Amino acid sequence: MRAVCEHDAQIGNPGVTAVSTARARAGGQSVRRASLVAAAILGFATLAVPAQDAKLDTEQQKQAPTAFAGKEPVPVLDWGEGQGRSFAVPAYEIASYELLLNRFDYYVIDSQSYPSPISNFRDNLHRKWVVDNDEFATNQFLHPYQGSIYQAAARSAGLSFWESFGYTMAGSLLWEEAGENTAPSINDQVATGIGGLFLGESLFRIASLLLETGPNGSPSAWREWAAAAISPPTGLNRAVFGDRFRGVFRSYDPAVFTRVDLGMRLTPHFSSNVNVNADPTAPPSLQTLKRKEGSADFTMSYGLPGKPDYAYDRPFDYFQFEFVASTATTFETVFSRGLLYGAAYDLGANYRGIWGLYGTYAYVAPQIFRVSSTGVAFGTTAQWWLSKSVALQGSALAGTGYAGGGVIHGSGVTSAGPLGDGQRDYHYGIAPQGLLAARLILGDRISIDSQVQDYYISRVGATESTGSENIGRGDVGLTVRVYNLHGITLMYSESRRVGTYASLPTSRQTVGTVSIGYTLLGQTRFGAVDWRPSASADR
Numbered sequence: 126m127r128a129v130c131e132h133d134a135q136i137g138n139p140g141v142t143a144v145s146t147a148r149a150r151a152g153g154q155s156v157r158r159a160s161l162v163a164a165a166i167l168g169f170a171t172l173a174v175p176a177q178d179a180k181l182d183t184e185q186q187k188q189a190p191t192a193f194a195g196k197e198p199v200p201v202l203d204w205g206e207g208q209g210r211s212f213a214v215p216a217y218e219i220a221s222y223e224l225l226l227n228r229f230d231y232y233v234i235d236s237q238s239y240p241s242p243i244s245n246f247r248d249n250l251h252r253k254w255v256v257d258n259d260e261f262a263t264n265q266f267l268h269p270y271q272g273s274i275y276q277a278a279a280r281s282a283g284l285s286f287w288e289s290f291g292y293t294m295a296g297s298l299l300w301e302e303a304g305e306n307t308a309p310s311i312n313d314q315v316a317t318g319i320g321g322l323f324l325g326e327s328l329f330r331i332a333s334l335l336l337e338t339g340p341n342g343s344p345s346a347w348r349e350w351a352a353a354a355i356s357p358p359t360g361l362n363r364a365v366f367g368d369r370f371r372g373v374f375r376s377y378d379p380a381v382f383t384r385v386d387l388g389m390r391l392t393p394h395f396s397s398n399v400n401v402n403a404d405p406t407a408p409p410s411l412q413t414l415k416r417k418e419g420s421a422d423f424t425m426s427y428g429l430p431g432k433p434d435y436a437y438d439r440p441f442d443y444f445q446f447e448f449v450a451s452t453a454t455t456f457e458t459v460f461s462r463g464l465l466y467g468a469a470y471d472l473g474a475n476y477r478g479i480w481g482l483y484g485t486y487a488y489v490a491p492q493i494f495r496v497s498s499t500g501v502a503f504g505t506t507a508q509w510w511l512s513k514s515v516a517l518q519g520s521a522l523a524g525t526g527y528a529g530g531g532v533i534h535g536s537g538v539t540s541a542g543p544l545g546d547g548q549r550d551y552h553y554g555i556a557p558q559g560l561l562a563a564r565l566i567l568g569d570r571i572s573i574d575s576q577v578q579d580y581y582i583s584r585v586g587a588t589e590s591t592g593s594e595n596i597g598r599g600d601v602g603l604t605v606r607v608y609n610l611h612g613i614t615l616m617y618s619e620s621r622r623v624g625t626y627a628s629l630p631t632s633r634q635t636v637g638t639v640s641i642g643y644t645l646l647g648q649t650r651f652g653a654v655d656w657r658p659s660a661s662a663d664r
Contacts, residue, residue: 204372210283214366218278218358219296227304242303249302249309256588257310261551265320265497265529266456266488268313272297272321273328277358280329281370286322286440293325294318312553315527320499323486325356327446327461331425332356333374334381344373379428379435379442382652384604386422386614388642390451394619397493397634399532412532412634414492418453420640425647429518430469431477431508431654440465443479443506445520459488462522462560465501477656478507483522485558487578489598493532493634494622496580496596498556500526508654516653519563528556528582530594531624532632552594552624554587556580564651572651575601592626604644604651612644 203209223242230239239245257264275296279289297317301309332352336344344352353360362370397412428435428443437443444463451457467481483504488497502524509517531551562576577599584593602616619637 204374205283205285206372208369209372212282212284212288214282214362215275215278215284215289215292215358218361219275219292220299222274222278223296223300223304230305238305238307240306245306246303248306252308254311254314255308256312256553257307259310259313261495261497261529261531262456262490264310264312264316265495266459268297268316269320269324269486269488269499271300272317272319273325273356274321274358275317276322276325277329277332277356278362280325280374281356281359281362283370283372286326289325290318290322293321297321312527312529315499316497319484320486323463323484323499324459324461326441326463327425327427327444328356329359330374330376330427330441330444331446332359334376334427336373337376377435377442378432380430380432380652380654381648382426382429383647384422384424385645385647386420386424386642388420388422388614388640390418390420390638390640392416392636392638394635394637395493397632398630399493399632399634412493414636415453418451420449420451420457420642422447422449424448426652428464429508429652429654430479430506431656433656437464437467437469437479437481440484445506453492454490456488457490459486461486462502464506474657475510476507477654478505480505483524485522485524485526487580489596489620491598491620491636491638493636494530494596494620495551496528496530496582496594496598496622498526498528498558498580500524500528500556500558502558502560504560510655510657514568516566517563518566518653520560521562522560523558525555525557527553527586528558528580529553530556530580530582530596530622532622532634552582552587552592554582554593555585556582566651566653569650570606572604573602574604575599591628592624594622594624596620596622604646606646606651610646610649612646614640614642614644616640 227239227242227245272293275293276289279292280286284292294314297314300317301313332355335348335352335355349360349363353364392414395414395416399412424445424447426445427441428437430443435442441463445460447458447460448456449458462483462485464479465482465484467479467483469477469479471477481503483502485498485500485502489495502522504520504522504524506520507518511517529551558578558580560576560578563574565573567573577597579597580595582594582596584591598618598620600616600618602614604612604614606612617637617639619635621636622632622634624632
């Protein structure tokens with residue numbers, strides 16, 4: 126079920142009452158739509174619950190024939206010990222990577238913006254740090270990914286999470302000062318140095334788990350290649366340095382759930398009052414979007430609470446990662462959130478959870494607008510056995526971050542020339558944010574997933590302190606396992622945005638999508654962790 130909170134940043138502004146009334150009416154319609162979809166899905170699920178499938182309890186099936194599932198992971202050599210730990214190697218790799226990137230950009234992209242690192246450093250050292258006007262995807266996706274390269278270079282050389290943080294910050298600082306001939310950017314330092322840390326740790330652990338769960342205690346060639354694609358510095362160090370960095374990061378056998386979804390989306394509901402014509406003197410032109418698109422989604426939950434003897438001693442011993450690609454926007458969604466510091470807890474015999482401080486990185490771009498945030502949040506992730514075979518998993522987080530958001534095309538939040546030159550069409554600011562996510566697991570056949578997120582990008586910390594953005598996203602989905610680990614998923618999603626600025630008309634956008642597709646489950650029972658003493662007998 127999708128819900129979106131909308132905050133008006135201009136209290137006392139004439140027309141607020143009318144705006145609030147229209148908003149309430151639109152909000153009521155959205156709630157009714159979501160309620161009808163949720164009721165239909167829940168009703169179908171109630172009628173469709175079958176008996177437990179005994180075939181899922183065989184030893185072969187319990188191992189789950191997917192890449193990230195198997196028997197208890199086998200340690201591969203010793204990670205981060207002796208010669209397998211180095212501070213010098215990642216420093217050299219990061220400096221070399223930035224030099225090669227600078228030279229590539231000079232010859233291929235723009236020689237004026239990417240002269241030699243020496244001249245860049247000499248010029249930038251005396252420049253004031255700014256919030257730049259680069260494209261949204263460059264600032265909020267490519268920069269965090271660049272930071273993940275720095276992070277993985279340090280992690281794959283045997284360094285700890287917090288030690289790798291120093292390398293992401295230093296690598297970002299080096300690029301801002303010497304990589305390009307533009308004023309050093311505050312938003313880039315946050316996105317690369319911190320966002321890259323949170324994104325990179327998930328990718329590094331996914332790659333390490335892939336290497337660790339191979340048969341016979343030695344990863345196969347395809348696992349080596351796949352791990353290198355997920356975390357390139359990990360593959361590079363394993364290939365170049367031989368046995369020195371062949372040790373694999375120890376996972377200590379977390380409870381893991383993965384799923385891959387391939388499907389088609391239809392957009393039955395879309396509204397926008399945004400003018401996409403950047404020329405203010407030209408007639409207005411409203412937004413359009415592709416109403417049909419294909420999508421591919423990979424999700425991993427790592428370190429789910431409830432597994433006996435698993436501890437949360439290291440940052441990201443629990444994390445949730447999601448990546449969504451679509452034919453309309455290419456990279457539509459990237460989520461990476463993990464427990465930085467916290468502890469496990471229990472409430473009775475049927476409830477297990479973790480709580481603490483989470484690090485979060487998010488990038489969301491559903492065609493007509495986008496939002497991206499790097500932040501921290503307090504919260505909890507837990508599982509509750511409601512009955513013998515029904516479990517409820519969920520997360521609740523509340524925190525703040527530094528975020529950017531706004532429209533994809535059209536009126537920006539800064540002044541533009543006659544043709545829109547010099548315009549940044551998204552807003553930066555300190556962003557309170559929250560998340561609620563739940564998965565209802567009905568035996569080994571059905572799961573109902575829902576998630577609600579809200580970002581309020583305030584005028585605090587903004588270079589154009591004249592307004593705010595409120596962006597919400599939520600969905601509800603039904604997955605039915607049809608045979609073995611193969612299933613079908615039906616989902617409804619809705620995203621909404623309200624942009625309020627002193628010098629621009631208030632903009633409102635809503636997009637709702639329905640999707641249906643094939644699902645490959647990584648583990649049986651949708652990732653439900655069973656710690657109960659009678660679990661074997663019950664099954």
